[in-house]
Amino acid sequence: MIIYFVLLVMLCLCNTYLLERHKRSWIIDSFDLVEEHPGPFPYDMGQITLDRNYLVEFVLKGRGVDVDPKGVLSINPNTGVIKVHRKVDFEEYKVLMLTFQARNKSNLAVDTQLGMEVKILDINDNPPVFQRKVYDVSITEATKQGSFLVGVLAIDNDAQGTLNSTIDYKIISVTPRTKNAEFYLQDSGTISFKGCLDYEVANKYIITVEAKDRGEVVKLSSTATVIVNIIDGNNHPPVITGQTGSGIALEETTGISPLAIHTRDADTRNTAAWMASYSIQGDKGGHFSIRTDPETNDGILTVVKPLDFEKQAQQSITISVENEEPLYSCEVKERSTSGLWTIISHSAKKSTQSINITVEDVNEPPYFSEPVRKIVIEENGAVGAFVDKVTALDPDTHRLNKLEYAIKQDPAGWMTINPTTGEVSVKEPLDRESSHVTNGTYTVTVIVTDKENPKMTSTATLQIYVEDKNDNVPLLKDSEVSVCQSEEISSTEITAHDLDGDPYSGPFSFELKEMLRKNGASTRATNLSVAACDCSVSPSCLVERQVQKKAGTGVYGTAIFASLLVFALLLLAFTCSCGAVNSLAQVEDVSQDALLSYNIEKLGTDCMHHTSRWKQSLYRTDSRLKDSTLSRKTSERNQNMYSISQSALQSLLLLRLHSLQSLENELVDYEPHLYALEDISVNFEDLDPIELPRNEFNPELLSDLGPAFRNLASIVTSRKAE
Template sequence: MCSSDSQIVNANGGDTPVVRTDDEETHTSTVKRRATPPEIEKMKRLLSRQKRAWIIDSFTIEEGHKGPFPYELGKIHMEQKYRVHFELYGQGVDKYPKGLLSIDKESGMVYVHRAVDYEDITILKLRFQAMKDVLVDTSLGVEISIKDINDNPPRFLRDLYEINLSEGDPQGTHVLTVVAFDVDKPGTLNSTFHYEIKSVSPAVTDTEFYVNEVADKFTVLVEAIDHGEVVRLSSSTTVIVHVQDGNNNRPTITGQIGSGKVKEGEIGVSPLRLHVTDRDTPNSPAWRAKYTIHGDNEGYFKIETDPDTNDGILTVVKPLDYEEGAQRNLSISVENEMAYFSCKVEERTSSGLWKVDTSTGDGTAGDLSHSVLVLIEVEDTNDPPMFTVTVKQAMLEENAPIGTWVEKMTAVDHDSSHARDFVYKIGSDPAGWLTVDPHTGDITTVNTPDRESPHVVNGTYTILLNAVDNGDPPMTGTATLSIHVTDVNDNVPQPTVEIVDVCLSDNFTTTDITAFDPDGIPFGGPFTFELLEDVRETWKLSSSYGYTTGLVKKPGVYAGLYTIVLKISDLQGKFGVYNISVTVCDCSVTPNCRIRRNTATKAATGAIAVVFASLFLLLFLLLLAFAITSKKEFTTLQTDDSFGETLLASNVERPGTDCKNMAQNFTYKHQFDEYQTNWYSQRDTDYHHTHGMSKMDFRYTRNLSYVPDSAIQALLHRRLSSLQKTGDDLLDYQPHIYADEGDCDTLSELEQITIRDNDDALQKALEDLGSKFNELGFICKPPHLQI
């Protein structure tokens, strides 16, 4: 409790005194009015009497008082000769918590109106004032303490904890830390507490060990209890422990199914299946089995775990050979994916950790794994013959004569219970150069090998050879023979192009010509180039050695077609002579000289197409006229001698030759050029081959002959008269009325066409087209009508 003293001091060093009251709580001073000296003496006497008359008691409020309210806290006693009234200010009155306290202004009794919580406020600071009339007689600072009681239990930070533990975690492993707190007054028994494990569910004998086989989840109730003097309070939290199964049970092989037999040469088959049992949690790492094969150093087998049944499946991954052994003895052990452990309590101590015996391992050492012996039987089958060397190399010279021996391939058949006879056959011979003796395996040539063949890759020709036995079914062994074909100089260098274009210019113009030789080193390039014939005034070469040379046109060469004779020699002197066709043209008009030639050729081709279309049209018209005029019975026409004409009887089915009408000739002429290419080769004898450059004139003559309309009209009248005279002899003839349509109009424009009788040019042109056009030429000859 704090108090304040009143004293009389002189203000500003004057003679008029003032009264100052110091407040230790608020560290403030209250200065009252200035008094006169007589008043000061009177106040001194009064204050002195008041100090001695006030008796201030200490007040304490118990937390959580049950009431009834309001109840009396205490009274301020004083000896007084005059009447005063009391005022109370501060916490619990007009400050938080308001309305907790009040004072009787006449008697000075302090009342408590409700319960107070120590955890809310621990002390109340107030101010008493005694008032005489309107003057403050005295002012006192008062502190009322709150007495704490044990009304709060310890509280955990969380109501529920969940953790995971492995069954194999050793004793003493830290699991979890739970934290609780008590808001009662620190340092007292009310806020001091301890922890206890109240229960474990499901209940086990050894709570220090959580075994997955008992349950995979345990519920632990942890309690915090305080040490209150009157009453002890507590609270609890729940810890759920999920126990992950550990490998504390060994897998055991309990049986096997399968024939245990496999045919030699087979792979991917499973002759055996092992079954295991394990009491650990299914589909956990402690339950899943892992198998190991012992005694299979060659790697013929593998064993895998069935994920559903945990069985071990033994599979053949490498072909077995009956001749190497009819049986295979194997040892197969099993373990788990998780390391094995065991734990046994040796002594239960009263405090601290128990004495236990633990053992761990990887499941593969010593007696920690379980194994069984299995026997695999190999059944004999017809094995294919095996070549002693499956990949072999050989040498063969290019252009070797037929019958040249290349190599010998050897195969053997190790079958003990099947036939061992076999024959050799060519499996793959892309170029068809070789044959093999079916009994000895000797390989010889049946065609001339060519190193430049597309089947020779990087100088190597590859074939496949088979050895086929007579078993049922026949079995085949295969070997590869790589033949290195040695090169000979059997090819001459050749230019890549034989037709070049050169632009017309007053300066030197160079055009590159590149050569190639199918032969390899040293029978190929670089080459030697040489111009033959005397063309030094117009052409030259930019270089004479290399793979490419430049054909240089000198000034003064005019536009036109030129033939340059070029000799190309390889490193061994073997050469070829070629006619290079050079076209010189004005590139400002045509960027490519061949574009103009192609255009002209296309135009000529179009003209020829028009001519042949006309011929076929004429043929159609002639056939149509022949079909109209032909009859089943031929009747001789009686002619009138007044016309001075003669009808010749003939049984020759060719056009007549007595037509005297003058034919007007229509002539079409086409001319086109071909180019000439010459080359020479030198081997044992000289050989010359010429692609001739010729100039052909194609002349086509067409005779269009016609008979005047008057002659045709006279012919028709004579035929009608003949039919009328012989009408009596035709018993089955029925008269027919023909309509007279008048005179035919004369086409004057056709009379102006003159076609000559000479059709040799047309006949020759058609014969040049082949034998299929001979009949067309015969038909297209103009017929001679005999009137």
Template sequence: MPPVYTIKTVSIILLVTLPLEILGATSSKEHIREKRAWIIDSFIIEEENPGPFPYVLGNVEVERDYKVGFSLRGKGVDQEPRGILSIDKTSGVISVHGKVDYEQHKKLKLVFEAKNMSNMKVDTMLGVEITISDINDHAPTFQMDLYKSSLEESTSQGKNVIVLFAIDSDAPNSPNSTFDYKIVSVEPKTPNVEFHIIKDGIISFKGCLDYEKASKYTILVEAKDRGDVIQLSSTCTVVVDIIDKNNHLPTFIGRTGTGRVHEREFGKPILRLQAEDRDAKNTPAWRAKYIIHGDKDNHFKIETDPKTNEGVLSVQKPLDFEAGAERNLTISLENEDPYFSCAVKRKTKTGLWQVVTADGRSGTGLIPEPRTEKVTIIVEDTNDPPVFTHKVKNVMVEEDVAVGHPLEQFTAVDLDIKFTNAFEYSKGDDPDNWVTVDPKTGQISTAKFLDRESPYVVNNTYIITLFAISNGETPMTATATLTIHVKDTNDNLPHLEFQMIDMCLSDRATFANLTAIDLDEAPYGGPFRFELLGDVKNKWHLDPNYGTTVNLVKANTVYAGQHKLMMKIYDMQGVFSIQNLTVTVCECSVMPNCQVRSSTSTQLGSGGIGIMIGALLLLMGFILLVFLLSCRRKQSGIYIDPGSGEYLIPSNIETPGTDCQVPSGLLQVEKDKMEANHILSAEIPIQMAQQRIFSIQAPDQELFDYEPCVYTCEEDVVTDPQLDAISIPESDFVPDMLLELGPQFHTLATICKPTPTAH
């Protein structure tokens, strides 16, 4: 038979006995023995048992023929909560030494062992589980002691006010942890509203909120559990603030101010209206909103004084006495917040109460009409300025109209009833002095030829202003505007944008862009037709010859240098101008810009100035030498009679050329230049030298002999790209051609013509 185990407890019951297997046994006999050895026992300890301690929980009796020792280990012994349990090593009695908190330790698991004292081998091992029985030692606890919420006065009944939350730490799903909410009290108690709470902790209300009756409610809420022996509870406080809304209409209670205003006066308050409102001050439900009725032309405005809530009436657009001496207005009074109302009709025990509501926001219910006030404003007459019958006029005129051409006439009138004044017209803004104004009639006429291309004309319009000024004690002025729309005429000729261009020498034909400009608009401007004048065949041509910009094409036969071209440019109406075009042709590989070459070649450096000074000094030395020679000897001219039959034909080729002759008058010119430049101020030596030179000359004004010059042979041709090529056509030379050289040589012939010398 297996051994017998007896378990004795003090208020405990052995609940379950279960066999346990030890896995990995080596024999069936040993396996059976181990099955009998493992037994699980359960004990129950009441939470927070007050003692006295220690008290006996129970014991285990093992019937053996040999002496057995008992031991206990696990939670409550050598694990937390330590020192709560102990076992008598000899008798196996388990004792309890202190309180156990269910919320901290719901079960204590231990191991019970019985050892053979002779060999200290484990004879019996039990798994012991001690259950802590819960007692109602925790009350429900709210998350906060004080809750705060707010409700608008216009909130409809049935809306949630706030949600409360509480917890109970006792055993879940037990009466000790199950609790209920309850509203203990509400302060203040008002007949118009009732608060209630449901099991989920939601507080709601039924009825109508009224800020004037209660602006704040303090609600005491209790949470109480359902413990069998004792019920525990806790409370929290809920404060509900009521936000005032517009459930009272404002009313007029008075006015201050004269209600009088001078015509043309604006911006000053003329009347203040007082209002009363029973809603909370300085809230949108209290602030008044004044609305003007009967002001068709928007002459008036009314604003609310934020401090006093008064309506301040003022003039925002000047009034005219002649249009009416009185203005009758109606002022209505509202609030910034829409009006609402709520009244309890009948209270019910279940469900929501019966209430009557009106809401201006949604337009439901019966909404009363706003209060109104009649206001009369007196307009006082003052001296008015003249008034133009037409303040703005427009006139269209061609730009080439004659001076004095009438443009437009303005008329001003005086609308005053009490004050009558004469007035005259004068010109205001006229930036280019285009017009004159008749001071009596207001007639505007042109004072000069109009020019559409003037910088003062913007978008073909020229604007002037006209004044009508009264002659009263305080002169009053009216202003009118005349807009002159200038119609374009063909008064401008097309012209080249640039009259000097550069082109490069090339073996092929090259071109340059030519652009024409005409200040006139279409149809008097471009596109243009271009035409080259003069002998340009096989040298220059245009491609194309129509448009705003055309190409000037240069043939490869055109030599380097400066070329003068004439060009005729036609506008769209056939009106043309003849333009001079200077084309400079140069070798671009040497100098990229022909103008740079020209400017460089025309600059006079310090070396050139030195050469000029040296030449002047040499001339002075020559004159001095001639003077010295004239003092030593005198020589008369030899007159040679050509005799009969020795005349040469007058072909102007047998005698030295006149272009090389130095006429007698030339020295006088040089003398004058030297006197002007202060090179030689002594007059007597110059006169003596001049007489000496005259005496040297023969009666026929023959020249001194000179050495012949050496010229380049015809075969040795040296070209310079800076010099123009001179092409001399080979033709038969007729000497008589030199008798008529044409007007081109008149100046040269005058310079070279000999002047007779008086002896």
């Protein structure tokens, strides 16, 4: 055992206090301890001594004494000898840090305190260990020599940078050994090979690798296994062996497969080295494509663009095949002792097959060179006028098919076509304002049919732009308008429209029929109903009529009755006179036994009363009529009759009321005459006499009169008797 003991003494002097004495401090740098010492234990590692004229006691604390790893070291408190009691592992503890103290035995004061290190010296007690016991990799046989295959790595836990942890790698064995491939290992642990790999010779290699350190006393080592799996590469080219199928393709048909190409390949089935990839040469029109059947590796030829028998009845193409994985070859030419070997490769030609495809003729449909034609025709043209000529072509020129034309779609039935020549002519005059014309354009569809079996057809479209003519007179948008009655001039707006287009659709001028001038323009006399309304009563005559038209069937009788009643009242109102009257119409009945009193002795005495009463009666009648009208439903006939009669009556009544109001304003006020009522016993001698026409009076009528008339009759009878 070699023990190194180094003592460093430092004396610190204070320049400020020269007379003050300071104790000296001792620092022990380090001790060395060899790991895994075989013993026997305990043994002395070293001794610490101090130059004192008094007795001291030594104390040692820290890692290795009272801190893990505990119990490795101890110190004699009197002599300062340090002993080792057991082994220490370098891989676990590389240094032990401790504290040394010297105390004065007289007062146990600390005299000296030192820092102390014990270094553990490594020995080669750990072999290199691989990260994995088995390395398993897979490479293709087309891998080039010198390529990286796998890297192995071993780790030694001995002191780094020493011979004990320096590792050397070496290949111990390779199974199987082949003459065209040799594996080698670099110092870094990288494995590669020289030469050529051949799946058919060896599809797996097992390599044993050793890692050994360089320990001076003893060298330690370990091994690992490397498995290299070889994946079959494409070193056998595919070869076309033949074809099956009719080799016939129908013209104007796609999706058919006229034949299949068969191929043989010696590489492993269902790998990229075996899977065939086909290509087509000589297909200038791009009519064919070819795909690989994943089960059989056959090439399936398919028509993707229609063929044309009339252009080319026979198609010649070439099919070639290769693998999905590029083809390679490897041959060892020279083996050298250092560096890579010399190898050569051979290129292989693609396997090809010439194919002839026969195009079979079929009946193709005729076609229009101009499927859409645009034509301009004036409306109202002559029947039989030429419109256009449509011409279809038949691609089967060798068949000499006859074509027949017909109208497929003619919404208004204005056109006809010659079935042989395709000439389209006018059958009925065109009307631009027809609902079949959209934005001035009339569309006709023509169909052509060949006479082969089966028959083939094609269509063309004629877009006929119909030029407008001024063949429509303007029309009023509304046949009824209303104006408000007023002392000033009233007006209403009249609008018109014309079915013709610009410039024949406006502007318009309006004149009354009596003032209409013969100016050559397109004119039309139209009846216009004008309703005059009292806007203070009803804002619009037309709105009121529309409301009235919604009346029910039960209102019809009410309307007739109201009309008759109003006419009777009007007639009675017109008989009202502001002068003297000597006769009175016969009264057959008075409702509710009431006698209407009339004063006909004075000028105009009856006009004021009658005017007021007729106003009230008319307004009440009109109000009842409106309420009844709005409450029920009616038929269209009753609505029209009621609307006409009501409107006429209302207008007439309003005119009559206006005249009565004017007359009433001119009349003077008067005191009304008091007449006796029934059941009042007074003298009736002051009553004005009532004369009845003798030839029209029937005394029996008096029996049905009320009390007032009976009293009046008794007075008249008594006066006649006198």
